[in-house]
Structure formats: structure tokens, C-alpha cells
Amino acid sequence: MSTAQVRSARTDDAAEIGRIQRDTWRAAYTDILGASVLDRLDAEDVERQWADAVAHPETGVYLAFEGEFPVGFCVAGPAPEPEVASADGDLPADAARTGLIGTILVEPRWGRRGHGGRLLVAAATGLREQGAERGITWVAQSDSASLAFFRSVGWNPDGTMRTLDTGERTVRELRLTGDLALHLTE
Template identity: 55%
Template sequence: MADAGVHAATAQDVPEITRIHRDTWRVAYAELLPREVLDGIDAQDAWRDAVEHATVLVATEGDWTVGYCVIGLAPAEETAKADGSLPADAGTTVLVTVLVEPRWGRRGHAGRLLATAAEAAREQGATRGIAWIPEADKASKGFYERVGWMADGTVRTLDAGGRPLREIRVSGDLSLQLAE
């Protein structure tokens, strides 16, 4: 494997982050989301804003950008229990999204992204992370289970272009370490 790394995203990374988002969703979620939703993904402006105002990391292998992670303090509605009450650690919980292009999968990129993001979040006082994933996304569920994050029993159903998309919330602590 060529040199792999993780760095903070810059404006120059936005086109590749946007491409990875669009192309990966079109492949990974082709059976979960309507074609018109997938064809309509054009998030360049949103990614430009995220890179400017949030913590966005990119994974690289050699000269290639292969994935990204965005992490930030989770809004209260994202941390709430199924009954609507807030857990004691709601103020120190971060919301995480990790995405690696499938062709670069199983090479440690997602783990490097999450471990780097977790370290940065811990340094800012965060104690726990959460992520929402489609219930049918076995690859993402397996990844989070391997790092010790488990489904916490909270689910939501989104309207995905007229088709319901059921998501589960996975949760875990942020004391993730990269294996040597």
C-alpha cells in the first residue's frame, strides 16, 4: 500500500469530497434510495461550507483522496433517547460521518479517519460519538462494530424521495486507538 494519511480538509479538497460523496452513495445506496435522489446529489456548496466551518478530515493513499470524515458537537435532537430525554453526556457527544470509497475499502482508511477525529474530539472535551447509518448498510454496521460502537436501540425513518429510509444510531466512546 502506498503512503496513507489523514489531514484536515481544505478548500482544495472540496471537489474530491463532493465526488466521493456522490459516487459512493450512488453505488452503496442504489437499492436503498430512489434513483432521482441519488442523481440529485450535488453537495459542493454544502461541503465548501463544512470545510470552512466544521471539522472535516480527508484520508489519502498516495496522491489519491479516498475518503472523508466530518465530526462536530451533536445537536440535542441527535443525542436524545427514544423517549425524547437527553442522556447525561449530551453536551459532550459528537456526531460523526465517515465515508470511504468502496474501491479503497478494507485498507484501514475509515479507522484512521475515525481515530483521528476521535482524538481531536477528546481534546475538545467530547466523551462519546454517535453516527446514523442506514439499517440495511451492513458494511458500515460492521465497521462500527469492529471499533466497538454498537446500535443503541434508537432508530429513525427519513423520507428519501417518497421512500422511507430507516436508520439506526450507533454509539461508542472516543478512546479509539490505531493498531500498530
């Protein structure tokens, strides 16, 4: 039986993080984003962007492993004001203590093994260490698997939505929010 673990990513993990992103988006998000968006992903650009994210001092990037194989990742950090503001631009009282889960991706073939939960707990722990008390994330309204995952840990839509234009499709996203005091129950 393989050992599952999560660790903080290093800049030399950027190529693997980029591979996981590209492979997972192709397998799970082509219908949401559109094939042309995925066709335009340049491996070197994606790797460079992930190396920059890993090196950013306020950003936590976490990598999940099944045995020796990287199978998923999560990125988190302080929530920028536009991300945490209400639809009318007002900031909640806890805006400075709100963290953003930018993304959690686990390759579909490695799904349902607890990697997403381990990644979210690691990110939530990192955000709490930075002083965050609450978390937010954005999930495509049509992404039932991700919505179910976040709901399973007590994160729910807060009524705020946004629409993104991928150039091929528009994507409606729901903002979900929840407690960062998460623990694994394995």
C-alpha cells in the same frame, strides 16, 4: 507501496469531497437511497455545502489519501441535542460531551485498506480535543458493511431508531454509540 494518511480538509478540498460522496453513494447506496435521489445531486451545490462544512469552526472534516489520491472522508462535530436525545426527547447526562460522526465514506474500490479506521480515529481525536467523551452516529439498518465497521471498534446500537424519507424510499437508521478513545492497531 502507497502511503496512506489522513489530514484535516481545507476548503479547496470541497470538490473532491463532493466527488467522493457522489461516487460512493452511487456505488454503495443506490438501493438504500433510491436512484432519483442520487440523480438530483448537483455537483456545485454539494461542493458549496462541503466548503461550508469545512469552514465551520466546530466541524472537523478529515480527508483520507492513498498516496496522492483522496479516497474517503469523515465529518464530525458536537452532537446537536436532537441527535443525542432519546426517542422521547430526554437528553442524557453526557449530552454536552457527546460528539457526532456525521458520516464516514470511503470509495468502495479503496475499501478494506484501513482508511475508515484512520478517519474514525482522526475524528475521535478531534472530538476529544473539543471535550467530547462519547460518540454517536446514525447508520442505515440495511448497511451491513457500515454496521460491521462500527461494531468492530466497539460501537453498538443504543436502541434509538429513526426513519428518513428520501422521496423515493424510507430509510431506517440505527443510532450507534461508542468510546472516543480509539487507537489504530496497525
